[in-house]
Amino acid sequence: MNLKQQLIEKNLFLRKAYEVAYEYAPSSPNSVSLDPKKLGISIGFDNTQTERIIMELVEDCFVESSFGMGMLSVTRLGQEYLITIEDEPLIFSTNNNMIISPNCNSKFMKQSEKLDLILRELYNYKNDGRYYSIGWICETLNIPVDSIYELSNLTRRLNDDGYINPSFSYDEYSAQLNSYGIEYCEENSYTYSGHSIITNNYSISIVNSPNSNIVNQSSNISISQTINDASQTVEKIRDLVALDTTIDKKKATEILDCLNEIQDNLNNNRIPKFAIKSLIELASDISTISSWVMLLGQYSGIIPLP
Secondary structure (H helix, E strand, O other): OOHHHHHHHHHHHHHHHHHHHHHHOOOOHHHOOEOHHHHHHHHOOOHHHHHHHHHHHHHOOOEEEOOOOOOEEEOHHHHHHHHHOOOOOEEEEEOOEEEEEOOOOOOOOOHHHHHHHHHHHHHHOOOOOOOEEHHHHHHHHOOOOOOHHHHHHHHHHHHHOOOEEEEEOOOOEEEEEOHHHHHHHHHOOOOOOOOOOOOOEEOOOOOOOOOOOOEOOOOOOOHHHHHHHHHHHHHHHHHHHHHOOOOOHHHHHHHHHHHHHHHHHHHOOOOOHHHHHHHHHHHOOOHHHHHHHHHHHHHHOOOOOO
């Protein structure tokens, strides 16, 4: 391995460690304890690579790690170092797998990369028989999308290429991966022909994505508590909707459908920010539930805490 690739791997590992920590504790990311082995796996590194990278980061004083790699946390010095490499794109190949880490603050991403990331996410749910919102996927993975028109184009491209079964509505585009799409993901990709989407590792900004398994069990950051609080709030909103006879029946049905989608995601330890945003729009003028919907928005991170 050349020194340049080794440096890129180390920078990528440190960048993702900080992003995961910041996701769970924006005010004190240096206090978050991470599982370094799971973090390495999430990027595409084996244990040997992870151990080497952690040793180098510890020597640089960019991270602190326990004996035996049981935990890891990013230091303030590591945080300061990340600021100096903030604008550097990370692109390299390791173990025949393509690792791609575009500038996390850049809103530019090639269409081919967007298509690959959407397909890869749909592949994760390939056998559950459900349709998933393309907008929700882009929101969850922090994929930059200019407009509802671009969501339409991305969905129709995947449909025209024969990889998805789509579902179109006025302002929503959903899809499930079909057998041709599964085969494509396992053998090819839009970005790098001949490289499987599911063996490539696309490391983009992971804020708003589910990474609870990377946070070490010893951490005092509890994503499960947030999920529990959000679930209780959903049930409270559901009860209030059932009691409020002044709500238009069509809107009440839309709200309940939205709540069902939110609860399904919460049951799978995912906070569905796209669906919660839709609920906020639906309930903005309904006084009986608006305060509870705002509370749900706070739990999800969409609305700042007071």
